[in-house]
Amino acid sequence: xxxxxxxxxxxxxxxxxxxxxxxxxxxxxxxxxxxxxxxxxxxxxxxxxxxxxxxxxxxxxxxxxxxxxxxxxxxxxxxxxxxxxxxxxxxxxxxxxxxxxxxxxxxxxxxxxxxxxxxxxxxxxxxxxxxxxxxxxxxxxxxxxxxxxxxxxxxxxxxxxxxxx
Amino acid sequence: xxxxxxxxxxxxxxxxxxxxxxxxxxxxxxxxxxxxxxxxxxxxxxxxxxxxxxxxxxxxxxxxxxxxxxxxxxxxxxxxxxxxxxxxxxxxxxxxxxxxxxxxxxxxxxxxxxxxxxxxxxxxxxxxxxxxxxxxxxxxxxxxxxxxxxxxxxxxxxxxxxxxx
DNA sequence: AAAATACCGACTAGAGAGGTCGGACTTGGC
DNA sequence: GCCAAGTCCGACCTCTCTAGTCGGTATTTT
Numbered sequence: 287x288x289x290x291x292x293x294x295x296x297x298x299x300x301x302x303x304x305x306x307x308x309x310x311x312x313x314x315x316x317x318x319x320x321x322x323x324x325x326x327x328x329x330x331x332x333x334x335x336x337x338x339x340x341x342x343x344x345x346x347x348x349x350x351x352x353x354x355x356x357x358x359x360x361x362x363x364x365x366x367x368x369x370x371x372x373x374x375x376x377x378x379x380x381x382x383x384x385x386x387x388x389x390x391x392x393x394x395x396x397x398x399x400x401x402x403x404x405x406x407x408x409x410x411x412x413x414x415x416x417x418x419x420x421x422x423x424x425x426x427x428x429x430x431x432x433x434x435x436x437x438x439x440x441x442x443x444x445x446x447x448x449x450x451x
Numbered sequence: 452x453x454x455x456x457x458x459x460x461x462x463x464x465x466x467x468x469x470x471x472x473x474x475x476x477x478x479x480x481x482x483x484x485x486x487x488x489x490x491x492x493x494x495x496x497x498x499x500x501x502x503x504x505x506x507x508x509x510x511x512x513x514x515x516x517x518x519x520x521x522x523x524x525x526x527x528x529x530x531x532x533x534x535x536x537x538x539x540x541x542x543x544x545x546x547x548x549x550x551x552x553x554x555x556x557x558x559x560x561x562x563x564x565x566x567x568x569x570x571x572x573x574x575x576x577x578x579x580x581x582x583x584x585x586x587x588x589x590x591x592x593x594x595x596x597x598x599x600x601x602x603x604x605x606x607x608x609x610x611x612x613x614x615x616x
Numbered sequence: 617a618a619a620a621t622a623c624c625g626a627c628t629a630g631a632g633a634g635g636t637c638g639g640a641c642t643t644g645g646c
Numbered sequence: 647g648c649c650a651a652g653t654c655c656g657a658c659c660t661c662t663c664t665a666g667t668c669g670g671t672a673t674t675t676t
Binding site: 287288289290291295298299302303323324325365369373374375376377378379393394395396397398399400402403406407410411414418419420422423 | 464467539541567568584587
Binding site: 291292293327329330333347348349350351352 | 663664665666667668672673674675676
């Protein structure tokens with residue numbers, strides 16, 4: 287269903303939060319602060335933040351009054367960066383990452399087209415920066431939903447609920 | 452990791468296969484034929500095809516020498532149609548489908564922006580038809596991969612392997 | 617030294633995906 | 647009319663992966 291993991295969600299929330307704090311006096315925020323503000327388990331939030339440090343998106347300060355802050359200006363960090371830091375590289379199909387992950391490699395007839403689609407999705411996520419996210423969520427949090435709902439028409443009748451899961 | 456399920460993969464493979472058969476003398480193909488050609492478990496392939504029938508993308512003929520064929524011309528069936536028929540509606544985040552799936556609904560600061568991203572992805576998948584897929588996979592199966600590999604650079608250094616899983 | 621924080625790995629529970637089985641219904645041939 | 651082949655359908659099992667937890671260590675401030 288093309289869903290991203292909850293850890294990636296948390297990562298985006300944290301990055302968004304830190305992006306807004308950026309530039310203020312106390313730019314460094316502790317894992318506990320963020321976790322409590324958004325009702326996220328502290329340990330899990332910490333784990334996510336640590337991974338973001340390891341991938342270079344955040345820098346951390348240890349010890350009392352330590353915390354996390356962005357390593358780069360938010361305009362230079364894309365949504366794709368954050369998601370891939372947590373969930374690993376995008377793999378639309380099983381054979382997206384490596385060459386021979388699936389048995390059907392030689393017989394598969396959709397590999398090429400799906401690669402193109404994957405690239406378009408990556409490009410989409412790559413063009414949205416954390417700064418844009420922070421700005422959008424700050425200014426117009428509710429208007430966005432209403433704007434996109436009326437675009438949800440599909441080509442065929444797949445919209446009334448395949449009823450699975 | 453934003454991956455689509457294997458059933459959706461199989462569905463695309465089958466649709467692609469049927470799209471090429473379209474117009475030939477024996478347009479109807481049995482589940483076993485497709486399954487054996489692509490090394491997919493027969494029962495699973497049948498299950499996927501049946502679901503495609505239920506959602507109206509395929510029509511089936513019962514009995515001996517029965518099988519499946521497209522219900523519409525392949526140009527009018529999008530990749531999004533096929534995926535949603537199998538995996539249900541796209542849900543980039545937990546709160547993509549309904550309003551209050553997640554606890555953090557009121558506090559979430561990334562909901563609006565993620566909705567926009569979701570819509571872009573859906574639009575991307577909606578613009579690619581099965582006919583295009585069939586044409587691409589037929590003409591240039593290998594050239595596509597090489598073209599996209601050199602675009603895989605990230606903004607930060609997240610490319611050397613977050614090493615998770 | 618004590619408190620607060622980041623850091624790290626291992627572990628568990630639950631959900632969901634992938635895959636399998638058995639049976640009912642339909643069609644074609646004898 | 648009967649049997650074989652094939653589709654159709656729902657229930658079931660199994661295994662992976664995700665979300666979340668726990669314990670311990672290192673580092674800095676007070």
